[in-house]
Amino acid sequence: MSDPDFIDFTKFEGFLSFLxxxxxKDPWLIALFIFxxxxxxxxxxxxxxxxxxxVLFFILLLLVYFSENINELASTNWKIFSRQQYFDSNGLFISVVFSMPILINCMLMVGSWLYQSTQxxxxxxxAQLKERLRKEKRLKETQEKTKND
Structure with missing residues (x-):
C-alpha cells in the first residue's frame, strides 16, 4: 500500500453499496431531487x-454550512418523513444527497460568473482599442489638416 499509484477501490465499492x-423512491428524497x-x-x-x-449563492452556502445541524435535526425526527434512518453521525448521507448537489450548483454559478466576467x-x-484607434485617426486627420493649411 506504500505504492503511490495504488488505488484502493474498496472504499469506492463501499460507497456504491451505500448508494x-x-x-x-422515498417521497422526501424525490422532493429533495426536485428541489x-x-x-x-x-x-x-x-x-x-x-x-x-x-443572494441565491449566499443562501445555498448557508444551507451547506448548516447541513450538520440539519443532519442532527433529521436524525432525531427521521420517522416523521422517512422510511429508513439515513442520517448517520458522520454526515455521509446528507453530504451526498444534500450538500454535494448544492455545491455543484454553486460551482456552476461561479463558473458562469467567471465566463461572464471574461466576456x-x-x-x-x-471598446478601448476602438476608441484609441478613433483618437489616433482624429489626431492624424487634425495633423494633416494643419499641414495642408
Whole structure:
C-alpha cells in the first residue's frame, strides 16, 4: 500500500453499496431531487441577474454550512418523513444527497460568473482599442489638416 499509484477501490465499492442501499423512491428524497433540479434551473435561468444570483449563492452556502445541524435535526425526527434512518453521525448521507448537489450548483454559478466576467473584459478591451484607434485617426486627420493649411 506504500505504492503511490495504488488505488484502493474498496472504499469506492463501499460507497456504491451505500448508494445502492438507499430507497430512492422515498417521497422526501424525490422532493429533495426536485428541489435540487429547481435550484439548478433557477441558477441557469437567472444567470444574467447578478443580484438575485448573489443572494441565491449566499443562501445555498448557508444551507451547506448548516447541513450538520440539519443532519442532527433529521436524525432525531427521521420517522416523521422517512422510511429508513439515513442520517448517520458522520454526515455521509446528507453530504451526498444534500450538500454535494448544492455545491455543484454553486460551482456552476461561479463558473458562469467567471465566463461572464471574461466576456465583459473582452468587450471592454475591444471598446478601448476602438476608441484609441478613433483618437489616433482624429489626431492624424487634425495633423494633416494643419499641414495642408
Amino acid at each position: 445502492a442501499s438507499i430507497d430512492w 435540487h433540479f429547481s435550484i439548478f434551473m433557477m441558477a441557469i435561468l437567472t444567470r444574467n441577474y447578478g443580484n438575485f444570483q448573489a 465583459l473584459m473582452t468587450t471592454l478591451k475591444t
